[in-house]
Amino acid sequence: MEKVDILIIGGGIVGLAVARTLSEDYEDVVLVEKEETFGRHASSRNSEVLHSGIYYPQNSKKAKLCVNGLEMIYDYAQLKKIPYFKCGKLVVATSEAEIPALLKLKENGEKNSVVGLEIYDQLKCRELEPQIKAVKALFVPSTGIIDTHTLMEKMESDAEKNGAFIVYDMEVISVDSLIDGYIINFANGEVFEANRIINCAGLHSDEIANMVGINVKREKLLLHWCKGEYYKSNQIKNINHLIYPLPDPKGIFLGIHLTINLRGEVRFGPNAYYVDELNYNMDDSYKNDFLKAINKYIEVEEEALHLDDCGIRSKLQPEGGDFRDFYIEEESEKGFPNFINCIGIESPGITASMAIAEEVKKLL
Ligand SMILES: Cc1cc2nc3c(=O)[nH]c(=O)nc-3n(C[C@H](O)[C@H](O)[C@H](O)COP(=O)(O)OP(=O)(O)OC[C@H]3O[C@@H](n4cnc5c(N)ncnc54)[C@H](O)[C@@H]3O)c2cc1C
Structure with a gap:
C-alpha cells in the first residue's frame, strides 16, 4: 500500500493549482486523475475567459476568489509566458x-x-x-482571455518541479476514514493511505464526498x-x-x-x-x-x-434554485478531519483557481 501525506483527487485546473501551491510548502503531495491526462472535463471545455468579478454577490467566495485569482493569473501568465490577452x-x-x-x-x-x-x-x-x-x-x-491548456501545463510542471507526483489513469472508487487518515481504493486495484485529502473532482466531487460518508443530499452538496x-x-x-x-x-x-x-x-x-x-x-x-x-x-x-x-x-444551484457559492471547506465538523472539499466550482473557476489553491492552503 502506498502511503502519502496529501492526496489531491482530480487533475482539472483546481487540482493542479492546489498541487502547485501545496507542493511549495509540503513534501509529500500526490495528485490522482482518472483520465490519461489533465483537464479533460470542464477545465478544457469553457470560454477561457478571465473574469473580473462583477457578477457575484458581495463577500461571496465567488466574488473574492475571482477578483484575487484574476490578479494572480495575470501575474503568473506574465511570469511563465502563457499566452493571454487583456482585451476587456x-x-x-x-x-x-x-x-x-x-x-x-x-x-x-x-x-x-x-x-x-x-x-x-x-x-x-x-x-x-x-x-x-x-x-x-x-x-x-480587466476581463481577458487565456490559453488554459498552457496554463494547466505550467501548473503541472511547477508542481512536479516542487516534488509533487501527478498520476493519471487513477480513478478513485472508494474512500474510507481511519482514526487518523484515509484509505483510498482505485479502479485499477491500487490502494493508498493518505493523511489528508483534497477533493477537486469537479463534476464528481459530490460523489467523492459521499464516498467518505458525507450525506451530500442532507448537506445540500448534491451537484x-x-x-x-x-x-x-x-x-x-x-x-x-x-x-x-x-x-x-x-x-x-x-x-x-x-x-x-x-x-x-x-x-x-x-x-x-x-x-x-x-x-x-x-x-x-x-x-x-x-x-x-x-x-x-x-x-x-x-x-x-x-x-x-x-x-x-x-x-450546486438546482434548476429554479437560488444562487449558490463555491463550497470550499475542511470537514472536521462533519467528522472528517483533514478532508477538504471543493464542490460546485463552476464559473469563474478558471479565473479563481490560484486563489482557491491559497484558500485550501489556509484550511490545511
Ligand atoms: C461551458 C463552461 C464555460 C465556462 N467558462 C468559464 C470561463 O470563461 N471562465 C472561468 O473562469 N470559468 C469558466 N468555467 C468554469 C471552469 O471551467 C470550471 O470552474 C473549472 O474548470 C473547474 O475546474 P475543476 O478542476 O474543479 O474541474 P474539472 O476540470 O472538471 O476537473 C475535475 C477532474 O477530476 C477528475 N475526477 C473526477 N472524478 C474522479 C475520480 N473518481 N478519481 C480521479 N479523478 C477524478 C476528472 O476526470 C477531472 O479531470 C466554465 C465552465 C463551463 C462548463
Whole structure:
C-alpha cells in the first residue's frame, strides 16, 4: 500500500493549482486523475475567459476568489509566458429597458472592488465595436482571455518541479476514514493511505464526498450538471472585445456571449440547460435559441454558425434554485478531519483557481 501525506483527487485546473501551491510548502503531495491526462472535463471545455468579478454577490467566495485569482493569473501568465490577452469586455444593453440592469451590474462590480468600470453611450460603443448593436454598454477593462491548456501545463510542471507526483489513469472508487487518515481504493486495484485529502473532482466531487460518508443530499452538496454548448462563426471578423448580453436574471449563466480566442476567431455560447448524463454529444437542437440571442447584439446568419464544442458545469444551484457559492471547506465538523472539499466550482473557476489553491492552503 502506498502511503502519502496529501492526496489531491482530480487533475482539472483546481487540482493542479492546489498541487502547485501545496507542493511549495509540503513534501509529500500526490495528485490522482482518472483520465490519461489533465483537464479533460470542464477545465478544457469553457470560454477561457478571465473574469473580473462583477457578477457575484458581495463577500461571496465567488466574488473574492475571482477578483484575487484574476490578479494572480495575470501575474503568473506574465511570469511563465502563457499566452493571454487583456482585451476587456462590453456588457451590452440592447434596449432602453435594459439600462437599469446594466447600471446595477456596474454598482455590483464596484462593491466587489472591480476597478475601471465605465458606462459607454451608443456612439462610444460604435466607435469601439462598429458591428455591435448597443444603446449603452458597461466596459470592463480587466476581463481577458487565456490559453488554459498552457496554463494547466505550467501548473503541472511547477508542481512536479516542487516534488509533487501527478498520476493519471487513477480513478478513485472508494474512500474510507481511519482514526487518523484515509484509505483510498482505485479502479485499477491500487490502494493508498493518505493523511489528508483534497477533493477537486469537479463534476464528481459530490460523489467523492459521499464516498467518505458525507450525506451530500442532507448537506445540500448534491451537484446538478448543466450543459453549455458553443457555436463558432468565421463570418464575423475584427471584433476586439468580448461581448456579453446582460446575465440571465435567475443567475444560471451569463448569457450567450461572443468571445474571441487568441487568434481573433469568434465563438458564441455557452447556453445552459440541466442534464442527467455526462455526454458531450451535440446537435443543432438549440440553434434557433442561439440565433435569437446573438442577433440581439450582432447580425449573424444561420449558415454562418457551426457547432463547436460543449462543456458541463458542476452546479450546486438546482434548476429554479437560488444562487449558490463555491463550497470550499475542511470537514472536521462533519467528522472528517483533514478532508477538504471543493464542490460546485463552476464559473469563474478558471479565473479563481490560484486563489482557491491559497484558500485550501489556509484550511490545511
Ligand atoms: C461551458 C463552461 C464555460 C465556462 N467558462 C468559464 C470561463 O470563461 N471562465 C472561468 O473562469 N470559468 C469558466 N468555467 C468554469 C471552469 O471551467 C470550471 O470552474 C473549472 O474548470 C473547474 O475546474 P475543476 O478542476 O474543479 O474541474 P474539472 O476540470 O472538471 O476537473 C475535475 C477532474 O477530476 C477528475 N475526477 C473526477 N472524478 C474522479 C475520480 N473518481 N478519481 C480521479 N479523478 C477524478 C476528472 O476526470 C477531472 O479531470 C466554465 C465552465 C463551463 C462548463
